[in-house]
Amino acid sequence: MPILRLAIACPLRQLFDYTPPPDLNPDTLELLKPGVRLLVPFGRRQVTAILVETAAESALPADKLRAAVQLLDTEPVLTQPLLQLCQWAATYYKHPLGEILFAALPAQLRRGTEHNPAGTRQWRLSDAGKGLPAGALRRAPKQAQLLSLLQSQPALSDAEIASQGISRAVLRQLADKSIIESVDSPLRPRPGSSASGLELSPEQRTALSAINSHAAGFSCHLLDGVTGSGKTEVYLQLIAQVVEAGRQALVLVPEIGLTPQTLSRFRERFDAEIAVLHSGHTDAARLKAWEAARSGRAHIVIGTRSAIFTPLLKPGVIIVDEEHDASFKQQDGFRYSARDIAVKRAQLEEIPVLLGSATPSLESMYNAQQGRYQHLFLRERAGAGVLPEIATLDLRKQHLQGGMSAALLDAVSAELAAGNQVLLFLNRRGYAPTLQCHDCGYVAGCKHCDAHLTWHRAAGQLRCHHCDWRCAVPRACPDCRSSQLAASGVGTEQTEQVLTNLFPAVPVFRVDRDSMRTKGALEAVTEQVNLGKPCLLLGTQMLTKGHHFPGITLVGLLDSDAALFSADFRGPERMGQLLTQVAGRAGREDKTGRVLIQTHYPDHPLLNALLQGGYQNYAQQLLEERRQGGLPPFGQLLLVRADARNAQAAEQFLSALRRQLEQRYPGGAQLIGPLPAPLQRKQNRYRMQLLASSSNRGQAQALAAALISTAESLPEAKSVQWSLDVDPQDMT
Ligand SMILES: Nc1ncnc2c1ncn2[C@@H]1O[C@H](COP(=O)(O)OP(=O)(O)OP(=O)(O)O)[C@@H](O)[C@H]1O
Ligand SMILES: [Zn+2]
Known part of the structure; x- marks a missing residue:
């Protein structure tokens, strides 16, 4: 009997040994392939487990080994490369494999429901079955009937077999005799499955053929194309080729990029099955999409971050759109970067991966410069579009209405009068970021x-x-009883009100998390805007991605100052990306566009570097600063976070961790902290950080392993919650 080495969804970083279910007959032992699920006793419960590997023996004494209760799958739910990918991720991110594998499964399969991909599973004759003569198995008429059906047809689904009055028992009997075998419904090439694409520009053509010249095997490409340069068109034509060759394309988009507009662009182009994986879907819908991807029925799989773990029968390409986007990094639990995992996955699946952005991350830029990724450029806008003119508006000493200067408002009214549309960007929802007492200076703060x-x-x-x-707005100042409570600062709700008053004749569409809460709200706005009539679009980050509004000729950024003074070392990179992306919404088709950036610091060196040199030069300058500071991508960071009900406990834990590491690895790593997190108290927990950096990856991996084993052994760990973030993106 083989020993089953299983992963279980629990925080322990280990596999668990079990013996196979006792009632499994020897012929079905071969069903025990890595990636199948089993039901096992675990403590006093029964839980679902995933088979990772089998072994000849266990380190546990035989009487300590427990038997699995039931085999849940006849086919692995996770493909081999995906299993390997999860194992790689567990090692790299130092996260328990069980939690990673279970996160990769749809909720229903995590719970241990038997997996019966009804209607999708197909059966065909095995090689042994093909060797049988017509009319064989005469002594078992039902078996003979199924055999003869499969002798006349290449494959039949469960449902088709059942409709012939053949029971599942009969099917099992033939399968057990290895006369028939299940096939996942084969993905058939779909020639002509796509409406023909646009005629590519020379730059687009060069990019596409560069990717194609590597089509067999792994390769990684960075499609670095200015906003509106037609990156999506390159994706679509690449996908068309992949689908026509009978393979699947996996497309990752940022959380707020998976808009109905994005989807309809794919649906219009392809007469192919598209599976959409989105955290907003119900469990049932997710399972269906996942199954379509795994069985190979879906030609195209589109999803946000976690879709990178979708099993694919015949992967052909992975595309990561807006690869710089922060939402590709998971910020809690299993803290992975879906972009980085996409590159690793492409390597394991031996297929190309394409990272696209108008504002590539410094990491990808550096990888391209080092020759690890092929750097492909689209320097011009596609079709008739030209890049907009960008200027700053000095806010100093200006009278502002709803956060807008007279100069900006004049520009807005001129555009509207000319029949154009205007987009205003303010990355702050609500009416005002603070409520302040004019008499005593009190500012309303969160209790927690x-x-x-x-x-x-x-x-x-x-x-x-x-x-x-949440709480009701107080009528009087809780400190001095004054009634002079006033807004300080401006949020989208306030700007919307001012715009509605100033421009009563045009519709104002506000797009932020508050106004877009109801289903279909964003679609409704997009539809209105695309009618092309003059209107004002006002929004937060939600408006920056995946939107193509051809009628917009003016983009105004209400407040760019906050981004200039971020405490995070990635602040300048994020600012450059945000400004460039927002600006890129202007003048996307035949109309030329203009961008006005309001600021109190028109001479700020960062702003000037961006406006004068464009994102490319700006990024180059930032890379140089990172090199000098030994920061990513030149050094690797590990961030240990700890939080507790009192600040001392978190601090003591991290101090102890630091002391131990210094003793064990003198001179091995640079450690900074413990320091309070930028938001020190959140939900009544005090948050501290210890930052470790290392100049090479191997060393960082060793250090991460040491961090984990040391932290797990510290008595101080009992009174805190702690986690390790490998390659942290957000230091808050
Ligand atoms: N070869 C082409 N000929 C004519 N028009 C094109 C071509 N390629 C793309 N376009 C058009 O140009 C516009 C912008 O293209 P697309 O949305 O693909 O750009 P993008 O680079 O993906 O934009 P984003 O800035 O949102 O990342 C679209 O309306 C698209 O239909
Ligand atoms: Zn709070």
Whole structure:
């Protein structure tokens, strides 16, 4: 009997040994392939487990080994390369494999429901079955009937077999005799499955053929194309080729990029099955999409971050759109980068991967410069579009209405009068970021976090944007009883009100998390805007990605100052990306566009570098600074976070961790901290950090392993919650 080495969804970084279910007959032992699920006793419960490998013996004594209860699958739910990918991720991110594998499964399969891909599984004759003569198995008429059916047809589904009055028992009997075998419905090439694409520009053609010249085997390409340069068109034509060759394309988009507009662009182009994986879907819908991907029925799989773990029968290409986007990094639990995992997956699946962006991350830029990725450029806008002119508006000493200067408002009204559309960007929702007492200076703060409360005027509430705590707006100052409570700062709700008053004749569409909460709200706005009539679009980050509004000729950025003074070392990179992406919404077709950036610091060196040199030169300058600072991509970072009910406990844990590491690895690593997190108290927990950096990857991996084993052994760990973030993106 083989020993089954199983992964179980629990925080332990180990596999668990079991013996096979006792009632499994010897012929079905071969069903025990890595990637199948089993039901096993675990403590006093029964849980679902995934077979990772089999072994001849176990380190446990035989009487300590427990038997699995039931085999749940006849086919592995995770493909071999995917299993390998998860194992790689467990090692790289130092995260328990069981949790990673179970996160990769749809919820229903995690719970241990038997997996019966009804209607999708197909059966065909095995080689042994093909060797049988017509009319064989005469003594078992039902078996003979199924055999003869399969002798006349290449494959039949479960449903088709059942419709012939043949029971599952008969099917099992033939399968057990290895006369028939199940096939996942083969993906057939779909020639002509796509409506013909646009005629590519020379740059687009060069990019596409560069990717094609590597089509067999692994290769990684960075498609670095200015906003509106037709990157999506390159993806679509690449996907068409992949689908026509009978393979599947996996497309990752940022969380807010998976808009109905994006999807309809794919649906219009392809007469192929598209599976969409999105956290907003119900469990049942997710399972269906996942199954379509795994069985090979779906030709195209589109999803956000976690879709990178979707099993594919015949992968042909992986595309990561807006590869710089922060939402590709998971910020809690299993803290992985879907972009980095995409590259690893392509390597394991031996297929090309394409990372696309108008504002590539410094990591990808550097990888391209080092020759690890092939750098492909689209320097011009596609079709008739030209890149917009960008200028700053000095806010100093200006009178502002709803956060807008007279100069900006003049520009807005001129565009509207000319029949054009305007987009205004303000990355702050609510009416005002703070409510302040004019008499004593009191500022309303969250009870549970070190943060100000945002005033949501329409709702009559103050809300914490960190923990979502809410309370009614006080009538008087809680400190001095004065009634002089006033808004300080401007949020989208306030700007919307000002715009509605100033431009009563044009519709104002506000797009932020509050106004777009209801299903279909964003579609409704997009539809209105695409009618092309003059309108004002006002929004947060939600408006920056995946949107193509051809009628917009003016983009205004209301407040760019906050981004200039970020505490995070990635702040300048994010600012450059955000400004470039927002600006890129202007003048996307035949109309030329203009961008106005409001700031109190028109001479700020970062702003000037970006506006004068464009994102490419700006990024180059930032890379140089990172090199000098030994920061990513030149060094690797590991961030240990700890939080506790009191600040001392978190600090003591991290100090102890630091001391131990210094003793064990003198001179091996640079450690900074423990330091308070930028938001030190959140939901009544005190948060501290210890940052470790290393100049090479091998060393960083060894250090990460040491961090984990040391932290797990510290007695101080009992009173804190802690986690390790490998390649942290957000240091808050
Ligand atoms: N070869 C082409 N000929 C004519 N028009 C094109 C061509 N390629 C793309 N376009 C058009 O140009 C516009 C912008 O293209 P697309 O949305 O693909 O750009 P993008 O680079 O993906 O944009 P983003 O800035 O949103 O990342 C679209 O309307 C598209 O239909
Ligand atoms: Zn709070």
